[in-house]
Amino acid sequence: MKRVLTQLLNLPDVVVESSLQEGYVLILSVSKKTKSAVCPQCGNSSQHLHQNQNYLVKDLPMGDKEVILNVNRRRFKCKTCRKTFNEKLDFVGARKTYTHRYAENIVKQLISSNVSNVAENNGLTDEEVNSMLEDIAKNVLPINLNNLRRLGIDEISLVKGQGKYIVVLVDIDSGRLIGLVKERKQFEIENVMKSWGEQVLERIEEVSMDMTLHSTWKNGAALLLKFWVSRDISF
Incomplete structure (x- = not known):
């Protein structure tokens, strides 16, 4: 089911981890496929997860279902410069409650x-x-x-x-x-x-x-x- 929903969602490099339907609202918990992120301070890649941060954003409907994404924007810690940073998500802006599309x-x-x-x-x-x-x-x-x-x-x-x-x-x-x-x-x-x-x-x-x-x-x-x-x- 998760694979089917990931294909239907059709967001590059994003996977559906779980789903919940409440009436005509479909809530999809999603995260990036990659296990690392690039530090914006020094440009090095980091796999050291510092924190998971979840928030809700609106996305395009699927059929007659309103779609809400429960997005996990992970926070990493760079082992090179010791700074923490949020991973970049191409489909939604920082602090936005809706996807670009x-x-x-x-x-x-x-x-x-x-x-x-x-x-x-x-x-x-x-x-x-x-x-x-x-x-x-x-x-x-x-x-x-x-x-x-x-x-x-x-x-x-x-x-x-x-x-x-x-x-x-x-x-x-x-x-x-x-x-x-x-x-x-x-x-x-x-x-x-x-x-x-x-x-x-x-x-x-x-x-x-x-x-x-x-x-x-x-x-x-x-x-x-x-x-x-x-x-x-x-x-």
């Missing part, structure tokens, strides 16, 4: 909604949703853009009816979020896209833009045409 899923929901509605639908507060937005922008983005061929540009309403928006950039083929822009201003979006580099921009074959966003930009089409003069651009 859970936050990314919440941000995707925002594309067709707003912060308040998404928070209510997922049992979160507005502050938690905004925190996930910031977390994705700082710690998950940017991602590898080598396979980007079709780009989607859309907007997220932060507060319904108050005209506060941010812009999201999406890889249409994979459905992955690849960029966040704090304001829906042409130069802000242009700067983010330029930061990807000329090689990435040249490989893009199609751009799809939200109509509301397009009407906000007086020169929206001109911005894209500067990058893809002969490309297939749809609005």
Whole structure:
């Protein structure tokens, strides 16, 4: 059963140690497969376990079950520099109560909604949703853009009816979020896209833009045409 749950969880280098189901909530106790961790102070590997530290984080659901991970973030002691340190977990940030992929899923929901509605639908507060937005922008983005061929540009309403928006950039083929822009201003979006580099921009074959966003930009089409003069651009 543990092997099956580990495969279903599908987090690299993570194993499910035990599970507990309470109604529609599935609690999975997880830890890293490796028995050692690299000391951030001196760079040496340590297998000397100093302490187990467990805490709960939200993850993507499995079917109709809400998934909570009981994460063991182990604390090691380095025999070289004598310092204690927490192991690095790639799937969750330090002191965060949700996995990176859970936050990314919440941000995707925002594309067709707003912060308040998404928070209510997922049992979160507005502050938690905004925190996930910031977390994705700082710690998950940017991602590898080598396979980007079709780009989607859309907007997220932060507060319904108050005209506060941010812009999201999406890889249409994979459905992955690849960029966040704090304001829906042409130069802000242009700067983010330029930061990807000329090689990435040249490989893009199609751009799809939200109509509301397009009407906000007086020169929206001109911005894209500067990058893809002969490309297939749809609005």
